[in-house]
Amino acid sequence: MIEIIDLHKSFNGQVVLDGINLTIPKGDITVVIGKSGVGKSVLLKHLVGLLYPDRGQVLVDGQDITKLKGRRLQELKKRFAVLFQGGALFDSLTVFENIAFPLREKTKLSEAEITRRVHVRLAQMNLTPEVGDKYPAELSGGMKKRVALARAMIQEPEIILYDEPVTGLDPPMTSTVFHLIKKTHGESGYTALVVAHDIPEVFQIADHVAMLHKGRIIAYGTPEEIQRHPDPVVQSFLHGEVDFLED
Amino acid sequence: MLSAESMTLFLRLLGRWFLNVVREAGSMMLFLLEGLGLAFVPPFRPRRILEEVQLIGVKSTMIVILTAAFTGMVLALQGYYTLRKYGSEGALGSAVALSLIREMGPVLTGIMVSARAGSAVTAEIGIMRITEQLDALDTMAVSPMQYVVMPKLVAGLIAVPLLTAIFDVVGILGGYLIGVVLLGVSSGSYFSGMVQSVVPLDINGGIVKSVIFGLTIILVACFKGYYTEHGAEGVSRATNQTVVLSAVLILAWDYILTSFFM
Numbered sequence: 001m002i003e004i005i006d007l008h009k010s011f012n013g014q015v016v017l018d019g020i021n022l023t024i025p026k027g028d029i030t031v032v033i034g035k036s037g038v039g040k041s042v043l044l045k046h047l048v049g050l051l052y053p054d055r056g057q058v059l060v061d062g063q064d065i066t067k068l069k070g071r072r073l074q075e076l077k078k079r080f081a082v083l084f085q086g087g088a089l090f091d092s093l094t095v096f097e098n099i100a101f102p103l104r105e106k107t108k109l110s111e112a113e114i115t116r117r118v119h120v121r122l123a124q125m126n127l128t129p130e131v132g133d134k135y136p137a138e139l140s141g142g143m144k145k146r147v148a149l150a151r152a153m154i155q156e157p158e159i160i161l162y163d164e165p166v167t168g169l170d171p172p173m174t175s176t177v178f179h180l181i182k183k184t185h186g187e188s189g190y191t192a193l194v195v196a197h198d199i200p201e202v203f204q205i206a207d208h209v210a211m212l213h214k215g216r217i218i219a220y221g222t223p224e225e226i227q228r229h230p231d232p233v234v235q236s237f238l239h240g241e242v243d244f245l246e247d
Numbered sequence: 248m249l250s251a252e253s254m255t256l257f258l259r260l261l262g263r264w265f266l267n268v269v270r271e272a273g274s275m276m277l278f279l280l281e282g283l284g285l286a287f288v289p290p291f292r293p294r295r296i297l298e299e300v301q302l303i304g305v306k307s308t309m310i311v312i313l314t315a316a317f318t319g320m321v322l323a324l325q326g327y328y329t330l331r332k333y334g335s336e337g338a339l340g341s342a343v344a345l346s347l348i349r350e351m352g353p354v355l356t357g358i359m360v361s362a363r364a365g366s367a368v369t370a371e372i373g374i375m376r377i378t379e380q381l382d383a384l385d386t387m388a389v390s391p392m393q394y395v396v397m398p399k400l401v402a403g404l405i406a407v408p409l410l411t412a413i414f415d416v417v418g419i420l421g422g423y424l425i426g427v428v429l430l431g432v433s434s435g436s437y438f439s440g441m442v443q444s445v446v447p448l449d450i451n452g453g454i455v456k457s458v459i460f461g462l463t464i465i466l467v468a469c470f471k472g473y474y475t476e477h478g479a480e481g482v483s484r485a486t487n488q489t490v491v492l493s494a495v496l497i498l499a500w501d502y503i504l505t506s507f508f509m
Contacts (some may be wrong), residue, residue: 036265078388082383085379086379088383102387105387186266
């Protein structure tokens with residue numbers, strides 16, 4: 001379980017997170033929604049130690065990641081995987097090498113076993129083994145996301161953070177990626193935090209939804225509860241009303 | 248006459264600029280210590296270091312050879328007509344060799360490596376930063392400093408002195424081509440003058456300069472790339488800053504080290 005307690009973060013005096021309190025239950029998919037630029041990715045980066053808060057705590061099974069350093073922080077990070085918005089695939093490595101990278105760096109598996117596991121993940125993402133020889137620059141947006149998902153899954157992490165996993169994808173590929181997230185979650189049972197603003201697609205995969213607005217969580221509940229939420233800001237966002245977006 | 252307010256504003260801006268320079272120099276020094284320190288912490292990455300030696304060193308060889316050849320040729324041409332006025336054409340070899348080994352070799356190699364490899368290093372790391380590849384390494388519990396920066400710093404330390412040695416040899420041969428083959432200076436006096444006038448201190452000075460220049464170039468390149476902000480424009484700005492700052496630092500270091508070795 002991940003608990004975010006009274007998290008504050010500002011950049012050059014501009015308040016981005018203004019006292020976030022959120023619990024991400026173990027084994028569930030929690031989706032954080034909110035309009036672009038509201039600080040969803042900033043929140044996600046605090047969970048894995050890429051950013052440090054001005055104030056507040058991020059507890060992962062009771063350990064405050066904002067206070068950890070050195071080897072203990074590295075050990076905790078091994079429990080996480082992150083799917084970045086643009087995939088963050090290494091340009092200089094092939095698809096195969098990208099997916100194999102965490103295994104080569106952090107395990108002592110044989111090359112034969114690494115090859116087997118990479119091919120299993122490629123197949124799971126509906127990618128042929130031949131894709132493994134390509135470089136990221138040769139892939140479409142959807143393929144990049146699937147390769148990034150394969151890389152995130154290869155070490156079978158306990159927690160996966162998805163930062164805008166379908167941004168820039170067409171509707172069929174959006175459905176495919178959400179389907180893959182749901183499918184891999186069903187198979188592995190990991191804890192997931194998905195940062196997204198793709199309504200209503202995210203409701204298909206979410207166990208819990210939190211809405212971030214002006215640095216705070218203004219709504220939290222099941223997808224059904226959020227859809228019925230009385231707050232006009234939530235309803236405006238869900239229905240894509242222009243006056244809210246221009247707020 | 249400047250008013251008191253204008254003077255105050257000027258001093259305030261000057262002070263702010265100076266503090267920024269000091270702050271950046273301090274950050275760069277800490278960056279260097281962390282980067283080099285990680286060379287002694289497992290996992291050691293000999294393969295990554297070799298890859299970087301290839302990228303920074305081997306791929307700069309042709310441009311260094313070309314620059315060295317023309318530099319040696321120009322030095323011989325200029326030196327010949329100057330020395331002939333005093334009837335000292337026989338000293339051409341030592342003039343070319345000393346100029347190359349003490350000054351031209353390390354400085355021009357440094358500037359060429361900065362222009363070719365330094366800019367490439369900044370662009371590579373900068374793109375890794377803005378596309379979150381460095382963050383991805385971090386989240387995999389792989390230190391970006393150790394995986395990306397440390398091999399480049401070590402490669403700079405290895406490659407630039409070797410490139411400088413190549414520059415010196417090719418430059419001397421370029422001078423030979425013009426001085427001996429074209430202008431008729433005797434081959435024996437070209438090389439014997441060189442042997443007599445070049446002392447170990449000259450060679451040591453050249454080596455020390457090339458080591459420091461190599462480290463400076465790659466440090467600036469890695470630092471500027473690592474802290475790139477604001478997308479593609481930021482990468483472009485960082486790359487530009489790397490080339491300019493490296494060149495200025497090489498010349499400043501050259502003066503300091505020359506005064507030390509004189």
